[in-house]
Amino acid sequence: MVKSIPTRTVWMCALSGALLLTASCSSSGDDAAAATPDVAVSSCGALDPALEWYGDNRQRLDRMIAEKGTCGVDGDVADGAPLALFDWDNTVVKNDIGSATAYWMIKNDKILQPEGADWATTSRFLTPDAVAALGAACGAEMAPGSPLPTGSDLDCADEMVAVLDDETTSGKPAFAGYDHRRTKPAYAWAAALMGGHSVDEVTEYARAARAENLAAPEGAAQTVGTTEVDGYVRYYPQIVDLVKVLRTNGFDVRIISASAEPVVRVWSEELGLAPERAMGVRPVVENGVLTRHLVGCGGVADGDDSVIPYIDGKRCQVNEVVFGVSGPAAFDQLPADRRQVFAAGDSVTDVTFLGDATGARLVINRNNAELMCNAYDNSDDRWLVNPMFLDPKNRAEEPYPCSTKAYTAADGGKGAVHRVDGSVIGDQVDSVY
Structure with missing residues (x-):
């Protein structure tokens, strides 16, 4: 409502x-x-x-x-312009462009056999169960670097879709051993599936997936393997308008997404943003070809693959790329005069960079507990909550458990959500829906 x-x-x-x-x-x-x-x-x-x-x-x-703001177009923080940051998936658009691109690649036989047909080479966080399940489903018949026939091999396609959703088809965890506030391995794995393709090829695949998902009817589903998944994406007119108005008023508008950066750059063209203003998961590129590994952040080396723009990793990438902070200090909150004025997001992946915004923080309500605890507590009167502009979520039936288990710790454990001053946020009722 x-x-x-x-x-x-x-x-x-x-x-x-x-x-x-x-x-x-x-x-x-x-x-x-x-x-x-x-x-x-x-x-x-x-x-x-x-x-x-x-x-x-x-x-x-x-x-x-x-x-x-100040009248003008495409301000730059380097010249003192105020910074506005947007998450992408389910913030600028309805649904997930990283998933949409991965699904398109699976349906169109664009996933390449990993080195030695060993799926452990695609992510060091894949569990032995996931490695074994992918190996059994996808086989070793295809030579490394060859396309897997996932458009017709339904077992292989189903296993990939399941792992993209954090578990095997048998329901076992697909990833383990990672910092839950610096990465989401399933998101990183969507980028790793692009390994072996050139930047130009991945850009072509992203454009094809974009065209397919924009052309599909609103609310459409698609079948990948035998699994039904979202089959459409839509830009939110309100957010497109907001980006336009911010740019007209001299803001430096940028994207910070947990989808693969080459994909985010394709979709952000619609907003008139230059490629360098669209940030995402960054695959290491060698001789124009994407590897299965990722660019590091905050002193974490390239290829370590333990940091993506996810929760604290989003702050790290913004501080490093936009503000030029290097080393572990990129994980720290900058002084107020060196932070974004505005930020928009929808999920726990956005809670840190939203909290860093000094002017206003727009939250698209998707019933994510930790984020909604901060937004509804609104301790400094800078949080704005808005229902999803398309097919909004129903009201959460129970109050968000802010005082007990809405916070996700680095080890994956649950706890209370705290304010900046250290006090515990009380449980919050979902009131904007």
Whole structure:
């Protein structure tokens, strides 16, 4: 259920290069959001009032943009421009472009036999059960580097799809032994499946997957092997508009995603972003060909494969790539004047870089406990919660267990979610849906 506040009366007047928007707002129901009678709107561009946002989120974003931005296009943090960071999957678009590309490659026989037909070479975090299951399903008949016939070999395709979802087809864990706040091995494995292909080939596959998923009907599913998975992707018009307005107001807009960087760069073209402004999981490239290994971060060597842009790994990559911080210090929070002004995300993978934002933090509600604990606690009044713009989640039936088990520790254990000052966040009721 998505509720909005209709604008009944609007007056505008010029004020110091901005517009002052005064609106009388009302809404029905017990969950009506508070009205925002005085909202500064930038004279060089504001969010489209015809696009529906929850409550007063659009007005609050307009205020932040007017306060922090300056008329101009494609600012650069190196020149003092405010930084805006977006997660990609289920934040800018509905569904997951990394998965969509992996599924396309599986259906079209683009996955190459690993070295020695040994799946352990594709990720050091694969469990022995997963290595054995992939080996048994996919066989050793094809020479290393040759395409596996996953479009017709349904057992091999099914095992790959299962491992991409963190388990084998028999339900055993697919990955183990990793830092749960620095990587998600299944996401990294989606990038590793591209190993052996050139950057140009992977770009071609990403474009083909993009075309297929945008052309599919909204809500469509597809069958990969014998497994039914999501079969469509859609850009959220509200987020596309937000990116456009931020750029018009001189923000340096960048993507930080846990999907493979070559794939993110293809999809971000729609937003007018240059390739270097789209960050993701970074495969090591040798002589123009993607390897099965990843670029390191925060003093972690290339090929160690233990850090991707996931939770604390997202902060690391932003600090390293955008702000030039090297070594272990890239995992540390920078001073406020060297951090992003705005951030948007939807899941636990985004909680650290969202918390680093100094101006506003937009959360797309997908019922992720740790993220929603922080967002609903809203201890510094910078968190904005919005239902998914397409096919929103139902309200979480029970309060998020913030005080006991919503936080995921590095070893995978569960615990309480803490504020910056160390105090424990109380359990939170899902109220924006």
